[in-house]
Amino acid sequence: MGTTYKCCFIFKRRFHTRDAPPPEDVRALFSVHAGGGPHMGADDLRRYLVATGQEEAEVERLLEQIVQGRARVPRLARPLLSLDDFHRYLFSHDLNPPIRHPQVHHDMTRPLSHYFIYTGHNSYLTGNQLSSDCSDTPIIMALERGVRVIELDMWPNSTIDDINIVHGRTLTTPVSLIKCLRSIKKHAFVASPYPVIITLEDHLPSQLQEKVAKMVVEVFGNILYYPPDDTHELKELPSPEQLKGRVLLSTKPPKEYLETKLSDSTKEGDADLHLGKGTGDDAVWGKEVPDFRTEIQSAEKDDENDDVDDEEEQKLQPHIAPQYKHLITIRAGKPKDSLADALKSDPEKVRRLSLSEQQLAKAAKDHATEIVRFTQRNILRIYPKGTRVTSSNYNPFVGWVHGAQMVAFNMQGYGRALWLMHGFYKANGGCGYVKKPDFLMQTEPQVFDPREPQPVKKTLKVKVYMGDGWRMDFKQTHFDQYSPPDFYTRVGIAGVPADSVMKKTNAIEDNWTPVWEKEFSFPLTVPELALLRVEVHEYDMSEKDDFGGQTVLPVSELRPGIRAVALFDRKGMKYNHVKLLMRFEFA
Incomplete structure (x- = not known):
């Protein structure tokens, strides 16, 4: 009987590394x-x-x-x-980084309205907007990253004798207000000495507002800033320099609230009950499994009504929380009439106006210059639409180009929009305050109009030489089971629509230390707001390309010359070794 031979093919893993010579x-x-x-x-x-x-x-x-x-x-x-x-x-990021000025270098003596401020949205959520846990952990993480505005949604607990922080009308689990306040105090100035602003979305009856005031004073003591006794309302906001090491509150000042009788079921302490804003303009909900479509619409409506005066407040009772009202430094509010009225500045006081991303986009079509003028003295806060249940984010430039100081982002997730936010606030030493460019503050000869096309002010030239570090930060089989990766780099600009573009190099096959030697040119009409986007991917013919790192850098802070550019993972954490060698030139 003859012998049968079986043939098999053995693929040898080609993991030899080749150090690239200097370009x-x-x-x-x-x-x-x-x-x-x-x-x-x-x-x-x-x-x-x-x-x-x-x-x-x-x-x-x-x-x-x-x-x-x-x-x-x-x-x-x-x-x-x-x-x-x-x-x-x-090629050393420690010795030769791409950004100039590792310390604060902007003028920090102007009013707060002159600065973009690193702002979080629903800062207590650990995940999605509907069913994740509420915790002080994401607040701590945000503060340690340099975020300067923390948002807390305050609701009564089930027995109406204490305050929970929770995303109302959803299945999110609450965390106590006092725990959040203590964590804010402990971590407020770890990353930056400049002020922390707590924006409060208030759904409390007046007796609990009084309790909030006592908690805030007890926790923050003399680092809490609020208007002097003889003014109560500010005609001009203090500067970040004046407010170093201070914490301040921003919310809608409490008014007389509707007289409300709590139902027996509420008093019995159902853990999932929430009272509506002011206990008078919303119903009391019983425990039930929510319809998520209804919850999305309800949450969005609630956000949009955050700063709107309630026209239904007819039957009033005296307010019993005067101290709470006095502690509010940046007062939120909006006239009952048109948006045009809301955007009118009052020379006798400053205030904060909140708009959803859709409201801003709609307003920008007809009221662009009015928005810019409003933000020269007052604070404009932009927040994500309620349908972003996965805690995704929006294009922040719509807010920034109109001078909006508080472009509020969900910090608990990740994605390209959040990468832009992280990159934008690498400017000015990463202190969380970036001075707005002069053109957004000018009134003569006319206020800046974001709708008008702008001429090219400068051109950024970027050359991508090579990359290295993946072989140390990734397993050898991470990108491909049988051979080294095929890396390519995407380079582009995020900014106003006229400046925004992405380009890419070719893929270098089978090399842990790819050399591209590719140059790109980017004409910029608004370089003051532009961000350089860099992403590395590994080309995969049959599947989705693998992620190999990213970074976003403020164009205004780039150092000309050949620089080492460190890359970050999807969540914005810096890799230990992955980096690119790049050159930057301005013309």
Whole structure:
């Protein structure tokens, strides 16, 4: 009987790594500053650093780190730098980052209305808007990232003797107000010394508003800022500099509320009952499984009514929480009439107006300049529409280009919109306050009109040389079971519609250290607000391309020259090693 032979094919994994040599531009740069020699001395390096715009004190610090080998860069502990040493220096994100000014450098002495403020929406939610837990953990995480505006939705607990923080009319589980306040105090100034603003969405009867006032005073003590006794309402907002280390409240001032009789079932303490805003303009709900479509509409309607005076308040009782009203620094409110009336500034007081993303988009068509003028003295808050039940976000530039200071975002998720928000607030040392560009504050010869096309002010040129670090931060089989990844880079601008675009390099096959050497050019009409978007993906012929990292950088803070650009994961956490070598030039 003959022998049967079976054939099998064995795929060998090709995981050999190849270190890419320095790009030609790096070689040319080294040759110029080394005088054509094989080494660059300390004086040569000093001249290079000065030529790239480094400040004198920063130059000496870098020289000490590089030449004496104190940085985490190998083979630099000697006075002369080879081409490879210089390349390593350029590719070090710690020594050669893409953003200038690691510290606060904007004028922080203007009123709060002159700044974009890092703002959260429903800051207590751990996940979706309908059924996730409420907790102080996402509040802590937001503050540690640099968020300066925390939103809390206040509702009575089931026995109407304490305050819960919960997304009303949903299945979200509550967390106590006192726990949230204590966590805000503990973590408020971990990332930034500048003020934390707590926006309160108030669904409380007056006796609980009095309890809120006592809690707030007890927790924050002398770091709580509120208007002086003789004014009660501010004619002009204080500056971030004046409010360093302070916490302030923003909400609709309480008025006399409808006289309400609580039902017996409410008094019995059903854990899932919520009272409507002011206990008079909404019904008391019993425990039931909600219809999610109804809940979406209800939550959206509730958000939209946050700052609207209630026309149904007919039968009034005296208000018993005067201290609570006095503690509100940024007062929210909106006339009962048209939006045009709402956008009129009162020279005797400043206030906050809230609009949903759809309301802003609608208002921007006919009232763009009025919105910009309003935001020159007052605060405009934009919040996500109620149908974003997965805690997704919207395009923040619609708010920013109209001067909206509080573009409120769901910080508990991730996605490209949230990447833009994280990137925008890398500006000004990451302190959570970014001074608005001058054109949004001008009144002469006319107020800025976002609807008008603008001329190109400058052109940003970006060159993507190479990438590295994936082999250290990812498993070898993460992108492909049998071969190294095929990386490509997407580069573009997020900004006003005329500036927004994305381009990409070709995919480099089978290489953990891809070299692209690709240059892009981006004409910018509003460079003051533009963000540079960078994403790396791994090309997959049969499936969706794999994610390899992302970052968003403020164009206004980019340092010209060849820089190391660190990449972040989907949730905005920085990788340990993944980075790109890029060049930035302005024309």
